[in-house]
Amino acid sequence: MANFEYIALDAKGSETTGSIKASDEADAISQLRKSGLYPTQVVAAGKGGVSSASKKRAKASAKAKKGMATGGRVNGKILMIFTRQLATLVDAGLPLLRGLSVLGKQEKNRVMAGTINHLADSVAGGSTFSESLGQHPKIFDKLYVNMVKAGELGGVLELVLVRLAEYQEKAQKLKNRIVAAMVYPIIVIVIAVAILIFLMAVIVPRFEKIFAEMLGDKPLPGITQFVIGISRFVQDSWLIIAIALGVLYAGWKVFAMTKVGRVAIDRIKLFMPVFGPVQLKGGISRFTRTLGTLVTSGVPILQALNITRDTAGNVVIANAIEKVHEAVREGESVVAPLEASRIFPPMVISMVDVGEETGQLPDMLLKIADVYDDEVDNAVDAMTSMIEPIMIVFLAAIVGTIVIALFMPMITIITEMNNQAG
Numbered sequence: 001m002a003n004f005e006y007i008a009l010d011a012k013g014s015e016t017t018g019s020i021k022a023s024d025e026a027d028a029i030s031q032l033r034k035s036g037l038y039p040t041q042v043v044a045a046g047k048g049g050v051s052s053a054s055k056k057r058a059k060a061s062a063k064a065k066k067g068m069a070t071g072g073r074v075n076g077k078i079l080m081i082f083t084r085q086l087a088t089l090v091d092a093g094l095p096l097l098r099g100l101s102v103l104g105k106q107e108k109n110r111v112m113a114g115t116i117n118h119l120a121d122s123v124a125g126g127s128t129f130s131e132s133l134g135q136h137p138k139i140f141d142k143l144y145v146n147m148v149k150a151g152e153l154g155g156v157l158e159l160v161l162v163r164l165a166e167y168q169e170k171a172q173k174l175k176n177r178i179v180a181a182m183v184y185p186i187i188v189i190v191i192a193v194a195i196l197i198f199l200m201a202v203i204v205p206r207f208e209k210i211f212a213e214m215l216g217d218k219p220l221p222g223i224t225q226f227v228i229g230i231s232r233f234v235q236d237s238w239l240i241i242a243i244a245l246g247v248l249y250a251g252w253k254v255f256a257m258t259k260v261g262r263v264a265i266d267r268i269k270l271f272m273p274v275f276g277p278v279q280l281k282g283g284i285s286r287f288t289r290t291l292g293t294l295v296t297s298g299v300p301i302l303q304a305l306n307i308t309r310d311t312a313g314n315v316v317i318a319n320a321i322e323k324v325h326e327a328v329r330e331g332e333s334v335v336a337p338l339e340a341s342r343i344f345p346p347m348v349i350s351m352v353d354v355g356e357e358t359g360q361l362p363d364m365l366l367k368i369a370d371v372y373d374d375e376v377d378n379a380v381d382a383m384t385s386m387i388e389p390i391m392i393v394f395l396a397a398i399v400g401t402i403v404i405a406l407f408m409p410m411i412t413i414i415t416e417m418n419n420q421a422g
Contacts, residue, residue, distance in 0.1 A: 001021045001022065001023060002021070002022065002023070002024075002044055002045065003019050003020070003021055003044070003045035004019065004020050004021075004022055004025065004028040004042050004043065004044055004045060005017070005018070005019045005042075005043050005044075005045055006018060006019070006020060006028065006032060006037075006041060006042045006043075007041040008032055008037035016037065019045065020032065025042050025044070026093055028042050029042055029093055029095065030093070033155075036155055037155075041095055041097050041098075041124070042095055073111070073138045073139065074109060074111050074112045074115075074139055076168070076171075076172050076175065077172060078109050078112050079112075079139060079140075079168065080165070080168040080169055080172050082103060082107070082112060082116070083161060083164050083165040083168055084165040084168075084169070085103055086099055086100070086103060086161055087158065087161035087162045087164070087165045089102065089103070090157065090158040090161055091158040091159075091161070091162060096123060096129060096157070097120060097123050097124055100116055100117075100119050100120040100123065101120050103116050104116040104117040104120055111139075112139075115136055115139055118132075118135070118136070119132045119133065119136075122135065128149075128152055129148055129152060129157070130145050130146075130148040130149035130152055133145045133148055141311060142307045142310055142311070143290060143294065143307050143308075143311050144164065146294065146299050146303065146304075146307055147160050147163070147164055147293070147294060147297045147299060148160060148161075148164075150294075150297050150298035150299045151297060151298070153298070154298045156298070159297075160297045160298075163293055163296065163297055164293075164297075167289060167290075167293045170289065170369075170373065171286065171289065173373075174282060174285060174286070174373060174376060177376060177377060177380055178278055178279075178282050178376065178380070180380075181278060181380040181383055181384060182275075184384065184387065185387050185391065188387075188391045188395075189391075192391075192394070192395050192398070195395075195399065196398060197234070199399070199402050200230060200231045200234045200235075201231070201234060201235060203402075203406075204227060204228060204231035204402070204406070205231060205235065207406045207409075208228050208231070210413075211224075211409050211413075214413045215409060215412065215413065218412075220409055221405070221408045221409065223401070223404060223405045223408065224405045224406070224408055224409055226405070227401070227402055227405040227406070228405075262315045263315050263316060263319070266314045266315045266316045266317075267316050269314065270283065270314065270316060270317075270343065274383055274386055274387065274390075275383065277379040277382070277383070278376060278379045278380055278383055279314070280343070281372050281375045281376045281379050282372075282376050283312065283313065283314050283317045284317075284343075284344060284345075284348060284368070284372050285368075285369050285372035285373055285375075285376060286311075286312065286313060287308060287312060287317055287321065288348070288365040288366070288368040288369040288372065289365070289366065289369035290307070290308045290311055291304055291305065291308045291362075291365050292361075292362045292363070292364075292365030292366040292368075292369060293366070294307060294308065295361070295362040295365070296362040296363070296366070301328055302325060302328060302329060305321055305324060305325040305328065306325065308321055309321040309322055309325065316341075316343060317343060319341075320337065320338065320341035320343055320344070323337035323340065323341065324337045324338060333353075333356060334352055334356055334361070335349055335352055335353045335356065338352060348368055348372075351364050351367070351368050352364065352365070352368070
């Protein structure tokens with residue numbers, strides 16, 4: 001048996017130090033966990049103690065961190081991978097500080113690597129992991145920090161990290177699915193606009209010259225005159241069109257920044273044809289998964305509702321969550337404000353009601369999220385299947401109108417040439 005010095009967090013999240021006899025480092029960690037402590041450092045006695053180890057790690061961290069960036073943002077996928085890797089390391093029994101050091105050395109993203117090393121330094125300096133995460137709000141949101149804090153206080157940090165990793169993986173999958181669904185129509189619209197601009201700015205003017213040379217003062221068909229009129233307007237007033245579009249965009253942005261505008265736009269997103277079901281079901285999935293994950297991890301319900309409201313991503317859903325928060329604070333049921341919002345489908349309200357009655361609300365919320373993840377997939381498939389024929393018909397109608405407008409005078413020209421030849 002050997003002596004090991006340690007730094008650990010107790011059930012209240014406070015740091016404590018001491019020594020323990022164990023056969024090896026893994027045995028020391030196991031004994032500490034059984035006694036209700038969560039070790040952040042465990043060092044064999046005679047190797048300079050935990051203070052010396054901290055200094056060595058700090059120096060190594062500073063060296064590794066040289067040239068690294070901190071204070072920036074990272075995308076959701078990088079954060080998801082970091083959380084999963086840290087959860088795996090901690091769940092396997094590796095001390096938190098060592099896990100951070102390992103991930104800091106192997107991380108390729110400069111911002112994330114610098115942040116991980118900063119977290120390691122902060123933990124080594126005596127801060128709790130949640131306090132360290134709170135120093136990087138651009139990367140770790142309130143949901144992340146509060147879940148970790150709950151895990152520290154409950155002595156189940158490894159379990160909370162696993163739940164966080166699962167939450168992020170499912171949230172990222174849902175986000176990617178929705179984004180992929182939106183990309184297709186945007187690409188089609190951009191291509192359609194580019195084709196129309198090319199036809200109106202290049203092709204139609206050339207045909208107009210041909211008609212003027214071949215037909216002289218003869219009147220053109222009404223549809224041809226209409227298309228040529230639009231072409232002239234585009235050529236003569238392109239600057240005015242560009243300015244008008246810029247003003248409309250700026251006006252839209254300003255309107256979206258107002259409270260009324262934000263609510264109106266987010267409500268349109270939820271209930272607009274074709275795209276609305278995807279947005280609504282995605283919002284319900286995010287709400288239920290976030291709240292269910294927070295409460296399951298030990299975050300108090302009122303605090304969990306505040307975090308869920310702040311991360312809802314839609315003002316209309318956030319307002320509904322605020323009403324739920326007020327009801328719970330007054331000791332009332334969750335179901336009534338959900339039903340009054342007229343956003344959540346009867347199935348969701350019914351499942352929440354059952355969960356509340358049986359005392360299994362967190363589990364029921366997570367089940368709703370799983371159901372609505374599948375619903376989002378179905379809504380995306382339905383939206384894609386509807387968009388494709390709509391876009392094809394739209395493009396065919398526009399391009400077909402232009403082609404007919406240009407070829408009707410050509411038929412007249414060909415007929416006259418045949419008559420002259422005859």
